[in-house]
Amino acid sequence: MNEDLLRSLTPSVLAILVRRGADFAAAEDAVQEALVEAVRVWPADMPRDPKGWLVTVAWRKFVDATRADTARRRREDRFDEEPAPGAAPAVDDTLQLYFLCAHPSLTPSSAVALTLRAVGGLTTRQIARAYLVPEATMAQRISRAKRTVSGVRFDRPGDVSTVLRVLYLVFNEGYSGDVDLAAEAIRLTRRLAAAIDHPEVAGLLALMLLHHARRAARTAPDGSLVPLAEQDRGRWDTASIAEGVGILQAALARDRLGEFQAQAAVAALHADAPTAEETDWVQIVEWYDELVRLTDSPVVRLNRAVAVGEADGPRAGLTALAELDDSLPRHTAVAAYLHERDGDLARAARLYAEAAHKAPDLAERDHLTRRAARLNNRRSR
Amino acid sequence: MAKYLLLKHYRGAPAPANDVPMDQWTPEEISAHMQYMSDFAARLEKTGEFVDGQALAPEGTWVRYDGEGRPPVTDGPFAETKDLIAGWMVIDVDSYERAVELAGELSAAPGAGGKPIHEWLELRPFLAAPPTITE
Structure with a gap:
């Protein structure tokens, strides 16, 4: 499959251009143009060394673009000194790209968009559709992000936790458009795991x-x-x-x-x-205890209350829940579930309806409304 | 072609004929309602008349400018607001009559007992760009 091959080569080709001295924003544009060219040419004339082909074409695009610039002479000099493209170790370069695209100077939405384009090799249109925003908006977001990181030096290792946060965000967006973001996040994380x-x-x-x-x-x-x-x-x-x-x-x-x-x-x-029924809830509670220790996040404590409800009974779960701020997202839904397990169906139905009212997405709202409806119907029969 | 907004209200519209809150329906009735809504949107996509559809959370915040160098003032959410917008659909159709026809179909979505809700929808034309030829 040509598209998969192309997208797997994208980050290392981009990294090679940057290592040769192209600034990140211009290199990224050049690689996108080379990808378009590859889609046009490869079906009829598949190169023997696809990566070498992409490097050559992208570099030519980069040089063509910069020739038009005022910095023409300086960049041509650099071109002349450049060795011919050959096999290059891709792994470390790719890793640098991950760090750059998740750079702390970027907002989360910018880091996500830039990662999907520069590391993932998706087109701006695909990313726009995945996030349900106009293509022009996404194009601006990406070009601003590129400008933001253009001055970042490409030779220092970054913080892997920022990269992980970006990949986690991509995965959690799921699959709304024609690009399966969950599968894409797995692909990118798999490559990262191979590189570090x-x-x-x-x-x-x-x-x-x-x-x-x-x-x-x-x-x-x-x-x-x-x-x-x-x-x-x-x-x-x-x-x-x-x-x-x-x-x-x-x-x-x-x-x-x-x-x-x-x-x-x-x-x-x-x-x-x-x-x-065979779930090992006792061990799950122990892992949530670890997570509380690691993150001290209220969301983790909320999930822990659910697990406690399963391990030690709904009353124990409700006791754990009572210690938490009831304005937490999904607090009401958890309360509804624990009261249902405890047999207080009227209260559970009322809480499910209230939780539906506060639900952050349509699927969850529908789900909670159905839970309320199911209990209300059972009670009235 | 003209664009219309089909506005659905939580409150503010006259009470519909089949006015039973959704959490009192059966789960099957809820499924039938959801199916009707998604079929309706899919059909309008096929006829080339669908533009957009979104649902909104019931509660929001009022915000206003509070002068140079100061953070905006926020207020709410207000539990007793008279009108609440639940969501909308935007359609692009050839005539007002077609817009009314489609709004009528959307309002026929099934509710409790599998019967149409007869929900009131507000139909608002978009203010378009001025035409090129004006005389």
């Missing part, structure tokens, strides 16, 4: 694989959400689960725990249970 030996990179990759494995079971044919406990576990992707668990175990063995490894451990325990 870091337990949290492995942890994030495992987390993504374990969640992605449940994707087919997460929605009913009518598009409504199916909660974890009610999913048809036969529809989970066992190959993806096995891979995720293997990656996670290798990471945990190195004894450098981080939040992504701990989140992946929770996901692995769910994946490991043949039925919802």
Whole structure:
């Protein structure tokens, strides 16, 4: 598949141009033009060395573009000194690109857009459609981002946690447009894991694989959400689960725990249970305790309250919930669930309806409305 | 072609004929309603009349400028606001009559008991750009 090949070559081609001295913004434009050229030419005339071809064409595009600039002579000199393109080790260059595109000077939305374009090789139009914004808006966002990082030196290693946050954001956006962002995030994280030996990179990759494995079971044919406990576990992707668990175990063995490894451990325990009833909730609570220690995040504490409700009964869950601020997102939905488990159906139905009112997305609103409707109907019969 | 906004209200519109809150429906009735809405949008995409559709959260914030160098003033959300917009659909159609016809169809979405809600929708024409030929 040409498109997959092209997109897998994009970051290393871009990195080679930057290493040769092209500034990042101009290099990125040149690579995009070379990709367009490749889509046109390759089907009829596939080059033997696709990467070398792309480097040559992109460099020519870059030089053509800069010839028109006032800095013409200086850049031509640089071109003349340049060695012929040959096989280049891609891995370290690619890693630098990840760091650049997730640079702390960028806003999260800019970092996401730039990563998808420069590392992922997606077109501006594809990224715009994935995020449901006009193409012109996305083009501006990307070109501003490129200008922001243009002055960043390309030779220092960055902070891997900023890269992981960007990839996590991409994964969590799911799949709304014609680009499957979840699959794209996995692809990019897999490459990052190949380029850098870091337990949290492995942890994030495992987390993504374990969640992605449940994707087919997460929605009913009518598009409504199916909660974890009610999913048809036969529809989970066992190959993806096995891979995720293997990656996670290798990471945990190195004894450098981080939040992504701990989140992946929770996901692995769910994946490991043949039925919802056989879930090892006691161990899940222990992982949430680790997560509270690592992040001290109120959202983690909320999830922990759910797990406590399963491990020690709904009353214990409600006690844990009572310690949390009730303005937290999904607090009301968790309260509704725990009261339902506790047998107080009238209160649960009322809370589900209230939670639906506060829901942050349509699928969740519909889901919570259905829970309320189901309880209201059961009570009236 | 002319663009129209089909505005759906949580409150502010006259009460519909089949006025039962959704959490009192059966889950099957909710599914039927959702299906009707998505089929309607899909059909308008096929006829080339669909532009946009969005749902809004019920609660928002009022914001205004408060002078140079000061942060904006915010107020709300207000529980007792008379009118609340729930969401909208934008259509691009050949005539006012067609817009009314489509709004009528959308208002026929099934609710409790599988019967149409008869919900009031507000139909508002967009103010268009001036035409090139004016005489």
